[in-house]
Amino acid sequence: LAKTTQPISMDSYEGQEVNITCSHNNIATNDYITWYQQFPSQGPRFIIQGYKTKVTNEVASLFIPADRKSSTLSLPRVSLSDTAVYYCLVSGGRRALTFGSGTRLQVQP
Amino acid sequence: DGGITQSPKYLFRKEGQNVTLSCEQNLNHDAMYWYRQDPGQGLRLIYYSQIVNDFQKGDIAEGYSVSREKKESFPLTVTSAQKNPTAFYLCASSIELTGSYGYTFGSGTRLTVV
Numbered sequence: 001l002a003k004t005t006q007p008i009s010m011d012s013y014e015g016q017e018v019n020i021t022c023s024h025n026n027i028a029t030n031d032y033i034t035w036y037q038q039f040p041s042q043g044p045r046f047i048i049q050g051y052k053t054k055v056t057n058e059v060a061s062l063f064i065p066a067d068r069k070s071s072t073l074s075l076p077r078v079s080l081s082d083t084a085v086y087y088c089l090v091s092g093g094r095r096a097l098t099f100g101s102g103t104r105l106q107v108q109p
Numbered sequence: 110d111g112g113i114t115q116s117p118k119y120l121f122r123k124e125g126q127n128v129t130l131s132c133e134q135n136l137n138h139d140a141m142y143w144y145r146q147d148p149g150q151g152l153r154l155i156y157y158s159q160i161v162n163d164f165q166k167g168d169i170a171e172g173y174s175v176s177r178e179k180k181e182s183f184p185l186t187v188t189s190a191q192k193n194p195t196a197f198y199l200c201a202s203s204i205e206l207t208g209s210y211g212y213t214f215g216s217g218t219r220l221t222v223v
Contacts, residue, residue, distance in 0.1 A: 032209050043113075043199050043214025044152070087151070091207050098168070099144070099152035 009104040018075045022088030036087045111136045115215035130185045132200035141183035146197040
């Protein structure tokens with residue numbers, strides 16, 4: 001299983017762009033990279049998924065370099081409501097996903 | 110609307126009792142999962158099921174049991190053998206086991222031992 005490493009916490013201010021980087025050095029060829037967002041006392045919510053290069057949707061962008069050993073979740077112009085825990089996961093193997101501790105993002109006014 | 114329903118939202122258990130947490134999905138997903146989350150921690154995998162009548166232990170299965178008699182349902186029983194059951198329990202489902210299409214989570218059940 002590919003192990004992921006991401007910062008424990010990050011702080012930002014409203015209106016700023018936030019980039020959260022995840023390291024996954026032993027990612028396998030058939031693995032996808034998926035990011036989830038979790039608010040207190042709620043289940044995680046799917047944000048974005050990618051395999052290589054760049055993926056963008058209405059809430060975030062995901063940048064994956066050619067070697068795929070890391071990925072960066074980019075949240076443009078964050079607001080207070082983006083304060084949450086963000087999980088980076090690598091999937092594709094024949095077992096369930098393992099969530100790490102995630103990155104706690106605190107957005108200040 | 111399709112989704113996952115967990116019930117109850119809050120559950121209190123006396124020591125020595127077994128309790129069952131319900132998880133139902135109407136997404137027609139094959140795979141289902143149970144996770145446990147302790148305060149300030151990430152999610153730890155308890156059990157998962159790829160298909161009806163089949164399930165596998167996750168990382169912390171001791172003290173828990175599951176069944177998968179129907180595609181839509183994956184109940185979790187917290188037995189008296191689980192020594193520290195107070196936690197937030199999350200059920201999830203996905204189209205298939207690899208999660209390549211993403212997981213959908215329920216809203217969770219908070220279990221407290223009293």
